[in-house]
Amino acid sequence: MKRVLIITYYWPPSAGSGVQRWLKFSKYLPEFGWQPVIFTPENPDFALQDPSLEKEVDKHTEVLKFPIWEPYQLFRTLKKQQPKDTASILEYKDPGMLDQLAVWLRGNLLIPDPRLFWVKPSVSFLASICEQNNFEAIITTGPPHSMHLIGRNLKRKTGIPWLADFRDPWSNWEFLDTLKLSQFARKKHQKLESSVFEEADSLVTISPTFKNEMQGIGAKNVKVILNGFDTADIPETLSKPASQSSVLEIVYSGVIDGIRDPFPFLRALKTVFGESTGKVRLTFVGRVNESIKTLVAQDSWFKAHIALPGYVSHKTVFSFYEKAQLLLLILTNTKNAKGNIPGKLFEYMATGREILALGDPKGDSASIINSSGAGKVFAHQDEEGLVQFLRGFAKGENQGWTKSDIQNYSRKNITQQLALLLEGIAKT
Numbered sequence: 001m002k003r004v005l006i007i008t009y010y011w012p013p014s015a016g017s018g019v020q021r022w023l024k025f026s027k028y029l030p031e032f033g034w035q036p037v038i039f040t041p042e043n044p045d046f047a048l049q050d051p052s053l054e055k056e057v058d059k060h061t062e063v064l065k066f067p068i069w070e071p072y073q074l075f076r077t078l079k080k081q082q083p084k085d086t087a088s089i090l091e092y093k094d095p096g097m098l099d100q101l102a103v104w105l106r107g108n109l110l111i112p113d114p115r116l117f118w119v120k121p122s123v124s125f126l127a128s129i130c131e132q133n134n135f136e137a138i139i140t141t142g143p144p145h146s147m148h149l150i151g152r153n154l155k156r157k158t159g160i161p162w163l164a165d166f167r168d169p170w171s172n173w174e175f176l177d178t179l180k181l182s183q184f185a186r187k188k189h190q191k192l193e194s195s196v197f198e199e200a201d202s203l204v205t206i207s208p209t210f211k212n213e214m215q216g217i218g219a220k221n222v223k224v225i226l227n228g229f230d231t232a233d234i235p236e237t238l239s240k241p242a243s244q245s246s247v248l249e250i251v252y253s254g255v256i257d258g259i260r261d262p263f264p265f266l267r268a269l270k271t272v273f274g275e276s277t278g279k280v281r282l283t284f285v286g287r288v289n290e291s292i293k294t295l296v297a298q299d300s301w302f303k304a305h306i307a308l309p310g311y312v313s314h315k316t317v318f319s320f321y322e323k324a325q326l327l328l329l330i331l332t333n334t335k336n337a338k339g340n341i342p343g344k345l346f347e348y349m350a351t352g353r354e355i356l357a358l359g360d361p362k363g364d365s366a367s368i369i370n371s372s373g374a375g376k377v378f379a380h381q382d383e384e385g386l387v388q389f390l391r392g393f394a395k396g397e398n399q400g401w402t403k404s405d406i407q408n409y410s411r412k413n414i415t416q417q418l419a420l421l422l423e424g425i426a427k428t
Contacts, residue, residue, distance in 0.1 A: 001035045002136040004422060005126070005160075007151060009115060009144050011040040012057055015050035015314070017227075017254075017343050021167060021206075022141055023053065024230055024411040025418055026061055032419035036061055037133070039126060041068035041118065048287070052313045066125055068118045071110065107179025111188050112170070113144040123153045130158045136426040141165040143173070148196045155199060161425040164200040165225075172213055174259070174334040194218055201425040204418075207364040209339030225417050227343035228409040229350040235318050238351050242325045248273075248280040248394060250356075251324040253317050253344055256288040259332045261380060265358060266295070266302070268386035272394065274301055279394075282328070283307040285320050321351045326393060331359030333380045338363040346409045349374050356389065372406065 006026060010018035026036040042065040057063065110116060138160050140151035148164050155162040168175075170193040171186070181189075197203065197219040204223050205211050211222045242249075250269075256262055262284075273280045284292065288308060296303050312320075321327065327348045332340050338360050345365055348355050355375030359365055366377040378385045407413060 001030065001033055002422075002426065003035050003037060003134060004029065004137045004139060005037050005039060005130070005133075005135045006139045006141070007039045007122075007126075007147050008141050009041060009044060009147055010046065011038060011044075011063070012053035013049045013051045014044065014046045015048035015053065015311070016046075018143075018167065019053065020314070020343050021165075021227055023056060024228070025415050027056065027058060027230075028412045028415035029419060030058075030060070031412070032416055034136075034419055034422055037135070038063045039122070040065055041115075042066055043068060045070045048311060050313050052315055064129065066118075066122060068115065070117070071105075071114050103178075104180055107176070107181045108185045111185060112149070112192055113146050115144045115146040116149070119146055119149045119153065122150050123157065126150070126154055127157045130154070130160060135160050137422050138162045139165060139422075141167060142170070143168050145170050145193075145196075148200075149192065152196055152199050155201075161201040162199070163202040163204060163421060163425060164196055166203070166205040166210065166214065169210055169213060169336060169339075170196075171217065172336070174332075174336045177335075190217075202421050204421065207339040207341045209364050210336075213339065223417075223421060225421075226341065226409065226414060227346060228411045228414045229343075229346040229406075230411040231350075233314070233318065233347070234350050235322065237322050238318065242323075242353060245325075247278060248326065249324045250280065250282045250326045250328055251285060251320045252283070252328040252330065253285045253320065253348075254330075254342070255286055256284060256292055256330070258289065259334050260330045261333055261358075262292065262330055264381055264383050265328065265330070265356075265386055268383050268390060269305075270301060271383075271387050272390040273305070277304065281305055281307060283309065283320060283324075285309055285312060285317055287311055318351075321348075321353060324351075324353055327351065327353045327355050327375075329355055329357040329359070329365070329375075331357060331363070331365055333359075341365050341368065345369070346406075349403070349406050349409065352403050354393070356386075356393075358386075372403075 006022060008022050012019060012023065026038060029036050038061060040063065106114060138151050138154060140147040142148050151162045151164060171190045203219050204225050205214060206227060208224055211224050214222045269282065282305060296306050296308060329345060329348060331337055341364050349372060355369060357365065357369055357375060357377040358380050359377055361377050361379055369375050369377055376389055
């Protein structure tokens with residue numbers, strides 16, 4: 001079996017979307033002739049953890065862990081508080097001077113990201129590992145995009161073919177726009193990105209829009225490999241239609257933050273159901289920002305009709321899907337929104353529940369939802385459209401859809417696409 005070295009910052013017990021993509025690829029690659037070896041930090045600094053995901057790592061998968069130093073640790077020591085990363089600082093309404101300094105340093109000195117200090121020692125460590133192992137290919141996945149610098153430098157040292165996977169853009173990434181970049185810093189990002197585009201043997205991203213954007217700034221022959229759902233994750237109970245109830249159960253899974261705005265939907269929900277009690281329940285499964293917590297605390301109707309269970313394990317979230325008649329998907333409302341295809345979209349589809357999405361009606365997620373008939377997509381500010389949909393749904397309209405061809409989105413089938421790409425670069 002051929003061996004592939006996968007370099008990823010996010011690995012169990014890390015939680016969230018960043019870990020799922022390569023956890024599932026590593027699970028199914030052996031079925032297509034590739035044995036993954038994972039390289040990941042020994043002591044990473046991530047906000048969400050899901051220890052249950054460690055059980056999904058195959059016992060035959062070798063995981064190499066190497067110490068990392070990240071400046072967030074120093075920041076917390078100085079601040080004597082617990083913000084996990086710059087993204088959390090950006091959520092503050094009134095950031096203090098030290099917070100503002102952290103954002104500026106993150107944007108202008110820590111390029112491409114705060115994990116840059118891991119690049120040089122990792123390359124030295126992995127170069128010796130590569131001498132002792134016959135790797136047919138190397139894979140890096142970002143963000144953090146410093147992982148790609150490890151792959152680039154390792155290829156320069158070893159000549160092993162290298163595939164770079166972009167789960168988000170780099171120089172066009174909307175997150176960079178929040179960091180007060182100087183012109184020098186932005187050009188440095190672009191220069192590093194260009195070197196990855198030029199030196200990688202294969203470039204992969206998650207959506208057609210991101211592919212087009214990458215090719216528009218110099219990348220060549222970018223391939224799209226979507227996220228997907230793992231059939232093994234879907235409980236048998238979800239094969240049955242949602243139970244009929246006098247209470248309309250709506251579930252949203254994931255993060256609610258500054259770039260995912262639920263308020264147009266919440267206003268529509270109250271317009272339709274606000275004169276009644278106990279006719280609807282909306283559950284936000286995951287981390288929500290303070291604006292939602294404040295709303296629930298201060299508005300008696302929302303307090304009675306919104307549940308905030310917080311973050312739960314990936315396995316547990318399916319029990320919420322099972323009770324739902326309607327799954328809510330709130331996509332980002334930013335410059336990268338058109339290419340935003342979250343992994344949970346495919347898990348939503350695998351449940352067979354109707355999907356109501358807020359996002360770009362011409363975006364890549366909308367294309368998948370519309371072509372499959374899995375639900376409806378409304379622009380973020382189309383409150384009238386949301387009101388009409390909810391009124392119809394409450395009367396039994398648009399409930400349920402016939403799953404067709406969703407196996408195209410299974411993690412196993414998508415992994416086969418990756419294996420074919422690896423075969424192509426391994427032979428060059």
